[in-house]
Amino acid sequence: MQTITIKIINNSTNALPAYETIGSSGMDLRANLQEPVNLAPMQRALIPTGLFIELPLGYEAQVRPRSGLAIKHGITCLNTPGTIDSDYRGELKIILINLSTEPFAIQHGERIAQMVIQPVVKAAWEEVTVLNESKRGEGGFGHTGK
Numbered sequence: 248m249q250t251i252t253i254k255i256i257n258n259s260t261n262a263l264p265a266y267e268t269i270g271s272s273g274m275d276l277r278a279n280l281q282e283p284v285n286l287a288p289m290q291r292a293l294i295p296t297g298l299f300i301e302l303p304l305g306y307e308a309q310v311r312p313r314s315g316l317a318i319k320h321g322i323t324c325l326n327t328p329g330t331i332d333s334d335y336r337g338e339l340k341i342i343l344i345n346l347s348t349e350p351f352a353i354q355h356g357e358r359i360a361q362m363v364i365q366p367v368v369k370a371a372w373e374e375v376t377v378l379n380e381s382k383r384g385e386g387g388f389g390h391t392g393k
């Protein structure tokens with residue numbers, strides 16, 4: 248368990264993001280709304296969560312869709328996985344899009360996405376003129392067959 252600092256505003260759902268089961272990868276994130284947000288088909292919206300977090304250096308958070316909302320209502324995160332940088336101090340917001348043919352209303356307190364905390368490997372470049380050979384070589388995009 249890694250301890251992470253969190254600030255909550257306007258949180259009438261009085262819930263910290265939580266793992267729903269002991270083996271869950273993600274903590275569900277809830278919409279923090281004054282009133283429901285109606286998403287027409289193909290419409291997108293930036294949904295506030297009321298959460299501000301301070302991740303330790305060397306970590307990120309990924310914001311991912313919930314599969315139930317996706318399969319039942321066509322609601323997904325447009326930029327999945329959303330990237331929360333460790334130095335971001337603003338409000339966590341979720342870019343939702345309605346990919347169904349029906350309108351969908353997002354309610355205050357509804358669990359709209361999930362957040363996975365991950366370590367980040369920072370890379371430094373070592374520039375060369377020739378790369379080591381590999382079995383795959385330049386093959387990709389279906390190169391190995393169906």
Ligand SMILES: O=c1ccn([C@H]2C[C@H](O)[C@@H](COP(=O)(O)OP(=O)(O)OP(=O)(O)O)O2)c(=O)[nH]1
Nearest residue numbers: 310326329330331332333335338339340341342
């Ligand atoms: O789903 C998301 C994605 C991002 N963010 C916040 C945290 C993140 O650290 C910041 C910037 O995100 P990103 O790097 O994806 O956006 P950008 O378009 O590259 O903006 P910037 O130039 O601010 O980095 O926005 C969210 O709240 N939700």
Ligand SMILES: [Mg+2]
Nearest residue numbers: 330331332335
């Ligand atoms: Mg960026």
